[in-house]
Amino acid sequence: MNLERTVIALGFFDGVHRGHGALLQKTVQRAGELGAIPAVFTFDRPPKEVVTGRPMPLINSPEDRADLARRIYGIQQVILAPFDEAMMTMPWQDFITELLVKRHGAVHLVAGHDYHFGYKNQGDPRLLQEKCRELGLGCDIIPKVELEGVTVSSTYIRTLVEAGDVERAALFLGHRHCLTQTVVHGHRLGRTLGxxxxxxxxxxxxxxPRRGVYITRVYLPDGTSLAGVTNVGTRPTVSEGTAVSVETFLLDFDGDLYGKRIRVEFCQRLRDEQKFDSLEALKAQIRENIRQTRDYFAAESTCG
Known part of the structure; x- marks a missing residue:
């Protein structure tokens, strides 16, 4: 079997932030030098979640992680492996030789300074480098990335997203925080309100992100984008439910997107979600948020 030669970046890549970006840029560079395919090896769910049995909130879905690696950094192949019992108990040596090299054609590996792998996380960057030398593989270990004196990490960015600080999150991510999902049917109240x-x-x-109203940029299936006003929350003015949804009014759009996948990028938080005394008061506030959104993108288009 002739495997395609790959340069593989190793990590979970939640958020695909600037620290991850350093790995991915090096991966693409090495792949170009070696005439190989730039790839990522990652898991479908956090290993820590499987080991501890406690759900771990993430910045992105697996699909968004893969899309960001491809779209922003030029990664061509994303290997999304299930983190199951076999993976959890795999010796670190086999992870390199049997999985990365024999199954996925690795000729060069790229990992972060704190990367651990294999059974009980026994593999570390030093052992990775030693094994690569033994096998005749190339290996790059990328140091931590700092911004404004803060280490860029998924953990820190999660706190920013939870707080609704999507602008600072974007600074550390290197791109806007995003959500890609299929449009579902709502309660059609927005249509009733006009x-x-x-x-x-x-x-x-x-x-x-923290419940509230955000300025967003929404990307449609055909690649075009529109300004949006997005409410993240439970719609307390019109609903007694507790399920958190994402409702976006698209500026200057008239069409049907039901069943289509769109990407919502969060630009700026405008206000908390609140319960209004009347639907008229809600409509007036939404109109004000639409005005703010137009002003935001008008100012953005005149910068730089």
Whole structure:
């Protein structure tokens, strides 16, 4: 069997932030030098979640992680492996030789300074480098990345997303925090109000930004994008439910997106979600948020 030669970046890559970006850029560089395919090896769920049995909230779905690696950094192949019993108990040596080299054609590996792998996390960057030398593979270990004196990490970015600070999150991510999902049917109240919305739900274990209203940029299936006003929350003015949804009014759009996948990128938080005394008061506030959104993108287009 002739395997395609790959340069593989190793990690979980939640958020695909600037620290991950350093790995991915090196991976693409090495792949170019070696005439190989730049790839990522990652898991479908966090190993820590499987080991501890406690759900771990994530910045992105697996699909968004893969899309960000491809779209922003030029990774061509994303290997999304199940983290199951066999993976959890695999000796670290076999992880390299049997999985990465024999099954996925690795000729060069790239990992972060704190990367651990294999049974009981016994593999570490030093052992990875030693094994690569023994096998005749190349290996790069990427040091930590800092910004404003803060180590760029998924843990820190999760706290920013949870707080609704999507602007600072974008600074550390290197891109806007995003959610890609299929549009589902809502309660059609927006259409009744004359402000129709597209509705998304968060996948299980994916963090919702703090409840509130956000300026967003929404990418449609054909690649075009529109400004949006997005409410993350339970719609307390019109609903007694507790399920958190993502409702977006698309500026200057008239069409049907039900069943289509769209990407919502969070630009700026405008306000908390609140319960209004009347639907008229809600409509007035949404109109004000639409004005703020137009001003935001008008200012953005004149910068730089």
């Amino acid at each position: 402000i129709p919305t597209v509705n998304l739900t968060f996948p299980p274990h994916v963090l919702a």
